[in-house]
Amino acid sequence: MDVIFGNLDLWGTAIKNTLIVFAGGGAIALILGIVVGAMRVSPVPIARGVGTAYVNIIRNTPLTLVFFFFVLGYPALGLPRLSSLVLGIIAIGIYTATYVAEVLRAGINTVPVGQAEAARAIGLPFGQVMSLVVLPQAFRSVVPPMMSVFIALLKNTTIAAGFSVSELAALRATINDSGDRPGSPMEVLLCVALVFVVLVLLLSALQHRLEKKWRIVR
Amino acid sequence: MSTSVLYDVPGPKAILRNRVLAVATIVVVAAIIGFLGYRFALSGQFSPTKWGLFTYATVWSQIFAALGKTLAAFGLAAILSLVAGFALAIGRLSDHAWVRVPTTAVTELFRAVPVLVMMMLLYYGLPSVGMRMDPYWAVVIALVVYNGSVLAEALRAGIESLPRGQKEAGYAIGLRKSGVMRLILLPQAVRVMLPVIIAQLVVTMKDTALGFIITYPELLYLAKQLSSNAQFQQPILQSAFVIGGIYIVMCLILSGIARLLEQRLHRNPRAHGGRGDDAANTGPAPVEPGDPRLHPEGTVTEVISVQGRE
Numbered sequence: 001m002d003v004i005f006g007n008l009d010l011w012g013t014a015i016k017n018t019l020i021v022f023a024g025g026g027a028i029a030l031i032l033g034i035v036v037g038a039m040r041v042s043p044v045p046i047a048r049g050v051g052t053a054y055v056n057i058i059r060n061t062p063l064t065l066v067f068f069f070f071v072l073g074y075p076a077l078g079l080p081r082l083s084s085l086v087l088g089i090i091a092i093g094i095y096t097a098t099y100v101a102e103v104l105r106a107g108i109n110t111v112p113v114g115q116a117e118a119a120r121a122i123g124l125p126f127g128q129v130m131s132l133v134v135l136p137q138a139f140r141s142v143v144p145p146m147m148s149v150f151i152a153l154l155k156n157t158t159i160a161a162g163f164s165v166s167e168l169a170a171l172r173a174t175i176n177d178s179g180d181r182p183g184s185p186m187e188v189l190l191c192v193a194l195v196f197v198v199l200v201l202l203l204s205a206l207q208h209r210l211e212k213k214w215r216i217v218r
Numbered sequence: 219m220s221t222s223v224l225y226d227v228p229g230p231k232a233i234l235r236n237r238v239l240a241v242a243t244i245v246v247v248a249a250i251i252g253f254l255g256y257r258f259a260l261s262g263q264f265s266p267t268k269w270g271l272f273t274y275a276t277v278w279s280q281i282f283a284a285l286g287k288t289l290a291a292f293g294l295a296a297i298l299s300l301v302a303g304f305a306l307a308i309g310r311l312s313d314h315a316w317v318r319v320p321t322t323a324v325t326e327l328f329r330a331v332p333v334l335v336m337m338m339l340l341y342y343g344l345p346s347v348g349m350r351m352d353p354y355w356a357v358v359i360a361l362v363v364y365n366g367s368v369l370a371e372a373l374r375a376g377i378e379s380l381p382r383g384q385k386e387a388g389y390a391i392g393l394r395k396s397g398v399m400r401l402i403l404l405p406q407a408v409r410v411m412l413p414v415i416i417a418q419l420v421v422t423m424k425d426t427a428l429g430f431i432i433t434y435p436e437l438l439y440l441a442k443q444l445s446s447n448a449q450f451q452q453p454i455l456q457s458a459f460v461i462g463g464i465y466i467v468m469c470l471i472l473s474g475i476a477r478l479l480e481q482r483l484h485r486n487p488r489a490h491g492g493r494g495d496d497a498a499n500t501g502p503a504p505v506e507p508g509d510p511r512l513h514p515e516g517t518v519t520e521v522i523s524v525q526g527r528e
Contacts, residue, residue: 043225044240061424069455116224186347187346189343193335200330204330
């Protein structure tokens with residue numbers, strides 16, 4: 001227990017930073033993902049092409065390398081200085097946005113075309129076809145996989161540890177380097193793993209609830 | 219076009235609007251690229267010295283050595299995690315609670331622990347209980363534990379998505395449990411889940427890059443080393459571009475293989491290999507993302523299957 005109570009301050013910062021990266025990265029991923037997802041299903045061929053290129057390039061790059069680009073590469077450009085925490089958030093947001101975009105696209109594609117056709121046939125205008133028929137169905141089938149994307153995002157925050165963001169996975173180094181702190185690397189890492197298991201199980205529980213609540217019966 | 223659910227056939231107004239949107243997209247993208255290019259030029263990223271590092275044969279032989287290390291970790295991890303995936307999937311479907319419950323707990327647990335934390339546990343954690351582990355094994359074992367659990371979930375979802383009649387028919391013709399699993403259920407599940415399986419292998423490939431954090435000398439580790447070369451003015455972005463290109467090509471090749479395999483299985487249902495023939499004839503349609511068959515459990519696999527198919 002010493003490993004936790006002897007380093008309460010460090011655990012506090014680490015958990016806070018993990019949650020900041022999670023929330024910030026999630027917000028960027030969601031906004032950018034919606035834009036890219038919309039581009040990928042838009043009727044404009046150029047926009048579709050740009051969206052596809054973005055998704056294919058970023059998704060086939062390891063997240064570690066995306067971090068490398070931003071956290072180490074960005075300062076070389078001579079732009080205004082940003083802390084590695086902010087750069088890490090941008091990196092993880094840009095990476096996760098591709099997954100958000102794909103989930104959205106898949107969600108829209110699960111709506112059968114007949115639904116829109118039927119809505120048009122009974123005389124609904126475009127706005128109502130979207131807001132009453134297509135999007136509610138797309139939204140329901142999107143929520144569970146979107147939660148999976150966010151679970152993956154949460155686990156990916158650990159990679160920031162390799163790029164001098166002092167979040168949970170970086171605790172081992174911090175505690176080890178400061179000499180007189182209690183706790184062996186093994187204990188620290190097991191506790192970190194435990195924190196992640198708890199957080200992921202919480203998110204999974206939420207996912208299962210939403211899934212049950214919003215299942216589409218077809 | 220896959221988007222007909224969202225849009226009507228465009229009329230004159232919509233065509234005009236689409237053109238405006240197309241121009242706007244081009245302008246925005248050109249502005250972003252132009253700005254980056256401008257910054258690159260301004261901070262001297264195009265200077266020949268910085269790129270000069272990649273004109274040396276020794277550098278490329280280093281890159282190939284690192285590529286070998288990456289592929290060595292990926293290859294072993296891929297094979298072992300497939301084996302582990304099959305074993306865990308069968309364990310989770312066992313009729314005996316004493317097999318099923320621990321296996322379920324183990325897969326759930328290992329899926330929840332980030333791969334990097336697992337690697338760190340093996341590499342930094344084990345020495346404090348008196349064991350030393352080579353970074354290579356730390357990378358491979360962590361990848362196998364994680365991807366094995368994910369693949370187990372995918373295979374289980376695949377098996378459970380099969381119509382119940384398949385299993386019942388197997389028992390009806392007198393097969394035992396092992397026979398039903400081996401001859402009827404698994405071949406079909408593998409076919410259904412092939413896109414997911416390959417997509418997970420792409421993830422495994424990308425995750426080998428985590429090895430650089432625990433000092434496994436793979437591609438990204440080399441990129442970091444190259445980028446600190448003072449003689450060539452620390453070519454950080456240049457190394458990232460070169461190494462990034464290699465990763466992207468490798469992942470695209472893997473996805474390409476996936477697409478080829480999938481097309482082949484689609485075209486010829488018998489192409490699945492000798493013993494699977496009888497089962498393959500009645501193979502179900504591949505699971506599309508959002509297929510109700512996937513919904514009860516397999517949401518993680520659903521995301522992965524989405525990323526697997528274009």
